[in-house]
Amino acid sequence: MRLVLAFVLALTAAPLWAGRLVGEDPAEARVRAVATGLRCPVCQSENILDSHSGTAREMLELVREQVIEGRSDAQIMAFFRARYGDYVLLSPPSTGPGAVIWLVPVLLVIGGAGLALLLVYRLRGPGKDTPETHAQLTEARLEELEP
Amino acid sequence: MTDVTQSPRRPARWRYALGAAALALLGLLAIGLTREPGRLPSALVGQPMPAFEIAYLEREGVLRSADLAGEPLVLNFWASWCTSCRQEHAQLIRLGQFSETSGAFRIAGINYRDDPDRAAAYLAREGRFPYPSGHDPRGRLGIDFGVYGMPETFFIDAGGIVRMRHAGPLTAAVLAEAMPRIGVTP
Known part of the structure; x- marks a missing residue:
C-alpha cells in the first residue's frame, strides 16, 4: 500500500x-x-x-x-x-479612478453583512424572544385580527 | 413565529433602498451595453509623439521623426492585409495632395506588420500615396504608438504633441474634427 x-x-x-x-x-x-x-x-x-x-x-x-x-x-x-x-x-490599478473597481465589492460585502445582521437582529433581537413579548405581540395581533 | 405576527406592520424602507440599488446597477449595465468595447482611448493624446527612425518602404533611406518635427503631422498606420484601409485610401491620397499644395502640414505612412512585396502590390493596385511610408515589419513602432488595430491615424501638432488618434478609416468628418486640432484648416 x-x-x-x-x-x-x-x-x-x-x-x-x-x-x-x-x-x-x-x-x-x-x-x-x-x-x-x-x-x-x-x-x-x-x-x-x-x-x-x-x-x-x-x-x-x-x-x-x-x-x-x-x-x-x-x-x-x-x-x-x-x-x-x-x-x-x-x-486595474488600485489608485485613481481604478480604485472604484476594487472598493465596490468590499463596500457591497460590508453593506450585505450589515443588512443581514440587521435582519437577523429584527427577526430574533434581544427581548423579542421572551414569552412576555411573544404573548403581547400575539394579543396585539389578535386584537387587530378580531376587532 | 414572531416573524409571522410582526411582518405585515414592519416598515420596509430597506426594500426601497435595495430596489433603488438594483435599479442603479441595471442603469450602469445598460450604459455599458451602449459602449463599444473595441474603442479604446489612446494613452498618447496630450503626450509627445514617440521618436522613431525606420527604413522607408519603397525607397532607400530612413524615415526620422526628427525630420518631421516643427510642423503639424498626420501619421497613418496601414497594411495591405487590412481591408478597411482600402476605404480610407482615396481620402489619404487627397490629404497627401492637400499637404503638398498647401504646405500647411506633413504627412507620412507607416506600413505595419506587412510584407514589402505585398505592400508594393497593394499600392500599385489602390494607387500610390503622394508621400513616403516607413516600414514597421514587426510592429515595434506600432507598440510605441499603442496601436491595436488597422488603420489608425495620429494627428500631431507643430510642437510634437499628439492631439488626436483615430482608429478606423478616415472620413471627411474625422478630418474636419482632427485637422483644426493640429492647427490646420481643412
Whole structure:
C-alpha cells in the first residue's frame, strides 16, 4: 500500500521538477509572470502569454528583452501603460479612478453583512424572544385580527 | 413565529433602498451595453509623439521623426492585409495632395506588420500615396504608438504633441474634427 502511495505521489509531483529538467532560464519565469498581467490589445480579455496574435508575440518579446536588460516588473508594466494606458493591465490599478473597481465589492460585502445582521437582529433581537413579548405581540395581533 | 405576527406592520424602507440599488446597477449595465468595447482611448493624446527612425518602404533611406518635427503631422498606420484601409485610401491620397499644395502640414505612412512585396502590390493596385511610408515589419513602432488595430491615424501638432488618434478609416468628418486640432484648416 505504501509503495503504491509513494508511486502515486511521485507521479503527481513530477511537474515540480519539470522546469529544472528542461533547464529553464529563471528569467523566463519572470517573463511569464509579467506577461500574464498584460492584456493583449488586439484580443478580447486575453493576456499576451496566451495569445497567439502577432502583436502579443512582439509584446512578449519586448517583455523578455526588458527582463534580460534587468528592468523591474514595475518598469516593464509602466512601459506598456505609457503606450496603451490602464487598459493593458489585466488587473486595474488600485489608485485613481481604478480604485472604484476594487472598493465596490468590499463596500457591497460590508453593506450585505450589515443588512443581514440587521435582519437577523429584527427577526430574533434581544427581548423579542421572551414569552412576555411573544404573548403581547400575539394579543396585539389578535386584537387587530378580531376587532 | 414572531416573524409571522410582526411582518405585515414592519416598515420596509430597506426594500426601497435595495430596489433603488438594483435599479442603479441595471442603469450602469445598460450604459455599458451602449459602449463599444473595441474603442479604446489612446494613452498618447496630450503626450509627445514617440521618436522613431525606420527604413522607408519603397525607397532607400530612413524615415526620422526628427525630420518631421516643427510642423503639424498626420501619421497613418496601414497594411495591405487590412481591408478597411482600402476605404480610407482615396481620402489619404487627397490629404497627401492637400499637404503638398498647401504646405500647411506633413504627412507620412507607416506600413505595419506587412510584407514589402505585398505592400508594393497593394499600392500599385489602390494607387500610390503622394508621400513616403516607413516600414514597421514587426510592429515595434506600432507598440510605441499603442496601436491595436488597422488603420489608425495620429494627428500631431507643430510642437510634437499628439492631439488626436483615430482608429478606423478616415472620413471627411474625422478630418474636419482632427485637422483644426493640429492647427490646420481643412
